[in-house]
Amino acid sequence: MLQEPILTGSQNCAECPIRHRAVCARCETDELQRLEEVKYYRRFEAGQTIIWCGDRMDFVGSVVSGVATLSQTMEDGRTQMVGLLLPSDFVGRPGRPVAAYDVTATTDVLMCCFRKAPFEGLMADTPHIAHRLLEMTLDELDAAREWMLVLGRKTAREKIASLLSIIARRDAILHQRSKDAPVVFDLPLTREAMADYLGLTLETVSRQVSALRKDGVISLEGKRRVTIPDLSRLLDEAGDDAAT
Amino acid sequence: MLQEPILTGSQNCAECPIRHRAVCARCETDELQRLEEVKYYRRFEAGQTIIWCGDRMDFVGSVVSGVATLSQTMEDGRTQMVGLLLPSDFVGRPGRPVAAYDVTATTDVLMCCFRKAPFEGLMADTPHIAHRLLEMTLDELDAAREWMLVLGRKTAREKIASLLSIIARRDAILHQRSKDAPVVFDLPLTREAMADYLGLTLETVSRQVSALRKDGVISLEGKRRVTIPDLSRLLDEAGDDAAT
């Protein structure tokens, strides 16, 4: 579908699940070969739904560029985002025939996909891929549980600070920013999407973002470009005990 | 440590992770043999902490009887429960050296444990065990994400109803209750633990439980024994779209 694969770094490649992070170094050539045969790319526009909850899902893949979200919606329209998919994140559930959540592109998205059957075959034959997938699922579980603390116990201001610090951290890794480089990034989410992530209303998100700006914790250029002059200050606001 | 393993059902055995549910049927004898050699039991009393977040964790295991919780606490004392461990649930993170959460027994608990190193060795040799573990982790991830919807978007009353319906469902499976048997179970959690699970205060939990009782959705015998005359009514209150 797409001619040239997009590589985001020298060692790490965001385009395919088995080259992900630690696994990458251990890939053998013939495995890669097998995957190449079933690999394809898909593009989605901002706002487009990638899969609906309950749909048959015959592929797995990972986000190459752009941002997508996983979300759940109740009949009366209340929605909660349950996952944020940034470049290099894996999408799909090996062994599960249908999607459990709505997956939506919030910016233009490029995904690298594999048909599920061949991918599962490869998983069965290649223990370290299965192992890597377990690792990734455990990471997602940790992220989900950290998010439960945010949703259940943090104030609106802390929630916003937590979200900003997560995005800042992921953005720093993605662009391999040095540790003391100034922290500047574009918010990939609308106020409404942020609200859906945080269990707030969009009005509250807007007010709290303004408050953080007024207090000098962040500064904004336009509506989306965020600068964080002092990251530790933001982490304080987030109430994070994990002051890594 | 304990002489007689406790079997809770005819086909399904809650005592060891590789006999779990679907995997059980595919276990070969020599694998079981290898696990028997490293298996041991541990007992915990109600209220006792099983592991602290950050502690070195050199075992994995599963809950045989009783109820335990996973929880996270902020420096100022706010706590959020992020997992509820009922009989047959797995505890531990293969490949991770330290515990990520506090694990606490809320009733007396009997756990069936395996030292981590031999268990990981077995995992490496036995694809279907690794596969089963991925399945279980995906289930936990689904549960965590469903809980994010509860925490972020449901009202106090809906939260209580959601918790009760989850416990009722698990209890029915554990005791192999027939589908149309009356739903009666003991709450394994204090009001405070329920509050920590739901992101509420214990006063609000108490008030909402009373309200559900007054409205005839549930009835109580003492503080803990719950009867649910009409399960579908409870599910309505919970706002569950998954009306399975």
Place this chain on the structure above:
DNA sequence: ATCCACATTTGATCTGGGTCAAAGACACCC
């Protein structure tokens, strides 16, 4: 039986964030 340590309920009051409403601020198109 009495005491003690809890868990739980209930009441009174307060407040953070929701709700409703209106007014910017852009971006894009004709």
Place this chain on the structure above:
DNA sequence: GGGTGTCTTTGACCCAGATCAAATGTGGAT
């Protein structure tokens, strides 16, 4: 340019659930 749709901000008011406080079970231990 003006028009139109979407995103965002801001204001006024309200309410679900938090907070503070006190009373009421309830089950051991002695």
